[in-house]
Amino acid sequence: MVTRDTPWPEGTPCWVDLAVDDIDRAVAFYGGLLGWNVQRGGAEVGGYSLVVHEGANVAGIGPKMSPGVPTAWTTYLATEDTDRTAARITAAxxxxxxxxxxxMTLGRMAVAADPAGGVFGLWKAGDHTGFGIANEHGTVVWNENMSRDYAHNREFYGSVFGYRYGDIDDGMIKYATLDLPHGTVGGIGxxxxxxxxxxxxxxxxYFSTPDIDADVARVPGLGGTVAQPPFDTPHxxxxVVADDQGAVFSLITPPPTD
Structure with a gap:
């Protein structure tokens, strides 16, 4: 488990939120699947709601920013200067x-797409610093960028955020960890x-769960779909599943720790 109440280091996935047409449906789905406690937001924040675990913020659920926006989870990468990072994104x-x-006073954001089209957010912390807790069951445990232009995306994210890469290549897939001076923060593949x-x-x-088979079995009954049934990996x-409004996400039961 990781807890934090100060801004996350630049380049670290620091927040995720879900953009949906129907917040009530999303609250019901994720409450039924992961047992989430959702604090509903008022009109002053457009209904944007916070998922709270053990008193800390772990994710957001809000309305789509404009018509036609896909129903999807967005990963936000921490930045010390949203405008400067946005300029680097364009240059790269x-x-x-x-x-x-x-x-408001919560922070400064932007939304961007990498050269392959993968969408992500930027977040400069204000009153809202991002994840208050992570790597705990029911919370985010991993974020990864996946594309069909792996080499180009590596160059892009390295240029913008200064990532170094820990290559994991078994001859079948191309994948690497996203590494910063303070440690590994995600993956790219x-x-x-x-x-x-x-x-x-x-x-x-990726959201952590203590019993992935039981959770995946509940997905269809909640109106969602199973894109890839549970499978074992070294990690x-x-x-991979989708909620009842079509947003895709992954579940993982991490291996036991000594």
């Missing part, structure tokens, strides 16, 4: 989708050729 070949903007071409480049959010037992 990415696209700024939502220009830097203040969110190549989408397998076997996956349908309509699956776009993306940032995937834990994983699955």
């Amino acid at each position: 070949g990415g696209t700024v989708v939502v220009a830097p903007m203040d969110v 190549e989408l397998p050729a076997s996956l349908p071409q309509e699956i776009p480049a993306h940032w995937m959010t 834990g037992r994983m699955a």
Whole structure:
């Protein structure tokens, strides 16, 4: 378990939120699946709601920023200067989708896309510093960028955030950890050729669960779908699912620790 009440280091995934058409449905789905306690936001924040675990913020659920925006989880990367990082994104070949903007006194955000089209957010902490708790069951445990332009995306994210890469290549997949001076903060990989071409480049959010098989079995009954049933890896037992409004995310039961 990791807890924090100060801003996360630059380049670290520091927050995730879900953009949906129906917040009530999302609250019901994730409450039924992960047991989330959601503090509903008022009109002054457009209904943006916070998922709270052990008294700390772990994720957000809010309305879509504009019509036509996909129902999706967004990973936010910490920055000390949203405007400066947005400029670096453009210079490195990415696209700024939502220009830097203040969110009251909570922080300053932007939304961008990497050269392969994977969408992510930027967050400069104000009153809201991001995850208050992570790496605990029911919270975020991993974030990764996946695309069909692995080499180009490595260059892009290294240029913008200064990542170094810990290569994990078993001859079947191309994958690396995103490493910063304080440690590993996420992953980057190549989408397998076997996956349908309509699956776009993306940032995937992983939520930890103590019993992935039981949770995945509940997904259809809650209105969601199972994209990839549970499977074992050296890093834990994983699955890919979608909620009842179509947002895709992963579940993982990490291996036991001594």
